[in-house]
Amino acid sequence: MNLSLFADEDQPVSPPAPLAPGAGGSALLRGFALPYVAQLLPALDAIVQAAPLRHMATPGGLRMSVAMSNCGQLGWITDARGYRYVRQDPVSSLPWPAMPALLLELAGAAALAAGYAGFVPDACLINSYRPGARMALHQDKDECDLGAPIVSVSLGLPATFLFGGAQRSDKPARIALLHGDVVVWGGPDRLRFHGVAPLAAGEHALLGAQRINLTLRKAG
Template identity: 45%
Template sequence: MTADLFDLPQARPAPQTSTQPVPLAEGAVLFPGLALPDAPALIRAIHDLARIVPFRRMETPGGRQMSVAMTACGESGWCSDRNGYRYTTHSPVTGAPWPPLPDAFVAISRRATAAAGFPKPPLQSCLINCYEPGARLSLHQDRDENAPHMPIVSLSLGVAATFLWGGLRRSDPVRRLRLAHGDVVVWGGPSRFVFHGIAPLSRSSHPETGENRFNITFRQIAPEE
């Protein structure tokens, strides 16, 4: 995942009122509420993982501290520092291998991938983001992986956020979509390298996460042997 600083005008997105899948582009779909039945187990798993590898705000290659706190699990975790963006097999904080994916993570990734019509779920790496009020993720493409044929699965828990969904060029128009608790977005195929991000998180509260929003993103980082 390559994070690029890119300021965008803010706009208030319309709330999602339907549970029907929302096509975003070819190979990309939003599933409102798909993860709601799994949400309690997913949140418990996040807290369990954070006790093993705590959330931290990483540094970009340019020396800026990211506003989003991150941790990871799976075969490899995504990292950023002055040396660049990369995946590592061990946590730079603990020096130990990243924790394995919890069963609840594997189950929702499989279900979402199948619902979007992709044959295999991305299960090599899972990045977990914690957004506090004001935190944001700049418009970017995910290009640090070597498996462009595999989709990305991203699910939201807690406080609702404004998802920025652009095109394959930075200059393409950007849509603003509300991602609520339990929503899942899957994108791949022709949409695999779409620019996307999260606008600054508004101050709000959710009964299961307080003022925070958690985002769980699954990626395949290398072709399967």
């Protein structure tokens, strides 16, 4: 990743807002991560140097368009054996890099702002989207603790977040996410289907032609 030490000061921080009508267990926190960016980006650089981004394959053998890595006690992977969390990077056989204290602080503060106190994630999935990359509608249900929320941080190029319902066939709301935005969902919304529309081409001042998404979870 080509990361910068300087945050984008143009995106304002806004009060929490529901992601979609009737989604009382979710919140969109505009610009919430911006105060953390200057210290967070170098920490992410160190993580992906230790555990490089890679395109994983689904159990059906399809190569994912999003490049991924992890930090924290547990890391999410997918391969022919299925979707699961593991304690070691299967590429290096080493433990995943530790989750930076600043990222733990950001996740806890965002969860609290959305109404979820005491959130301490043990897994952070790092997703790198290049133009054209997407994430199909899915549920986050591989975690042992479904009572904890999901905290998702957006950095870099804008993206369209798809926030659906309890069924894959439910029409999703389309939410524009900008650099520094944080999305939180849990409680009655925890198992909603969600995804990301194909990333549009562009060039972000800090991250170039990519979007970085940090998805923090209580997996163990």
